[in-house]
Amino acid sequence: MKETISIIGAGSWGTALGILLAKNGHNIYLWHRDEQLVHEMHDKRENSRYLPGIKFPENIAVCEQLQYCIEHSNIIVLAVASHGIREICKKISPFLTETHILVNVAKGIEKDTLLRMSEVIAQEIPNNDLITLSGPSHAEEVARDIPTTVVVAGVNRKKTEYIQELFMSTTFRVYTNPDVIGVELGGALKNVIALGAGISDGLGYGDNTKSALMTRGIVEISRLGIAMGANMSTFAGLSGIGDLIVTCTSMHSRNRRAGIQLGQGNSLEEVLNNIGMVVEGVKTTRAAYNLSQKLGIEMPITSEIHDVLYNNGNVKDSVMKLMLRNKTHEVEEVAHNTSW
Numbered sequence: 001m002k003e004t005i006s007i008i009g010a011g012s013w014g015t016a017l018g019i020l021l022a023k024n025g026h027n028i029y030l031w032h033r034d035e036q037l038v039h040e041m042h043d044k045r046e047n048s049r050y051l052p053g054i055k056f057p058e059n060i061a062v063c064e065q066l067q068y069c070i071e072h073s074n075i076i077v078l079a080v081a082s083h084g085i086r087e088i089c090k091k092i093s094p095f096l097t098e099t100h101i102l103v104n105v106a107k108g109i110e111k112d113t114l115l116r117m118s119e120v121i122a123q124e125i126p127n128n129d130l131i132t133l134s135g136p137s138h139a140e141e142v143a144r145d146i147p148t149t150v151v152v153a154g155v156n157r158k159k160t161e162y163i164q165e166l167f168m169s170t171t172f173r174v175y176t177n178p179d180v181i182g183v184e185l186g187g188a189l190k191n192v193i194a195l196g197a198g199i200s201d202g203l204g205y206g207d208n209t210k211s212a213l214m215t216r217g218i219v220e221i222s223r224l225g226i227a228m229g230a231n232m233s234t235f236a237g238l239s240g241i242g243d244l245i246v247t248c249t250s251m252h253s254r255n256r257r258a259g260i261q262l263g264q265g266n267s268l269e270e271v272l273n274n275i276g277m278v279v280e281g282v283k284t285t286r287a288a289y290n291l292s293q294k295l296g297i298e299m300p301i302t303s304e305i306h307d308v309l310y311n312n313g314n315v316k317d318s319v320m321k322l323m324l325r326n327k328t329h330e331v332e333e334v335a336h337n338t339s340w
């Protein structure tokens, strides 16, 4: 089935997904809020600000009018930064009918409400099916057809499988998962740990340190996730450990690159200016920290990163505090029903 799909937000991820879906034979409207970029993409047939050097297939139409592209498509991919999701939902909501299926690809937690993206979207657009797409997938690689696997999660199995079908290609393999909470939390919270992995690299620490951050990171992500209703096994999957690995190890990762610069002694303001694209982990750290406090969940790495970002904490002191925490057990049960 060939669909008409609107991509709302032509940052690096929206653009890469537009190219992928166009190559799958779908007709694409690519919308961006900045008119200058819209005209440039239209003339050059590429997004030189976010994905330079990648030409658009013919079946991508760059679109300036939000109403026009929503009304002429059946599937809407929300690809703006997570802090813009509520605002964009308010804007598109008057143009939607109940048959539009929404696909959210933003990874974050709303700062003030502490809501997951699907909860924010449901508050603004309560009557449409919503699918979340997440997993280890840097735009720069997807746009170059590098083999990638992701997961889609939704409440409605049929609609989720339909979205799986639309995105699947020989280089983009899509799994499904009914655990929306786990898939969303894995995608949002790994960005916090990736900042930490970057800080560790920026300090000149080694592979041992990063591996420790990733392993203990997924433990605290799962702890919060389970308290919020997620399924433990999701955190062992693509949107959990999978995304954590790619974000903590790739030079494509904006979160990791931001962490490296922080570890090298730059201020947060300098770092965000240098990166020039959304660094989701910064806002998500505050939200994750507040969630951990609200729910009484121990998240020592998140707490130290929060201290570095928001209380001018010293990065080396934070590492020392993590190393000198009260000693504890990694595993207490040897086998089912067997404990010390």
Ligand SMILES: NC(=O)C1=CN([C@@H]2O[C@H](COP(=O)(O)OP(=O)(O)OC[C@H]3O[C@@H](n4cnc5c(N)ncnc54)[C@H](O)[C@@H]3O)[C@@H](O)[C@H]2O)C=CC1
Pocket (backbone or CB within 6 Å): 009, 010, 011, 012, 013, 014, 032, 033, 034, 050, 079, 080, 081, 082, 083, 084, 085, 087, 088, 105, 106, 107, 108, 137, 138, 139, 140, 276, 277, 278, 280
């Ligand atoms: N870049 C990547 O490889 C991947 C990114 N993501 C997620 O996708 C989301 C978007 O990321 P990128 O495209 O990489 O970021 P980006 O920084 O390249 O682009 C963000 C886009 O959001 C738009 N935006 C922000 N607030 C807006 C608002 N209120 N209204 C309209 N547009 C608004 C900006 O104009 C920009 O086009 C993020 O949540 C990110 O975590 C997920 C997987 C991969």
Ligand SMILES: O=C(CO)COP(=O)(O)O
Pocket (backbone or CB within 6 Å): 107, 135, 136, 137, 138, 191, 194, 243, 246, 247, 252, 253, 254, 255, 256, 278, 279, 280
């Ligand atoms: O979510 C991502 C990869 O799966 C993108 O990570 P960054 O935002 O750190 O670049």
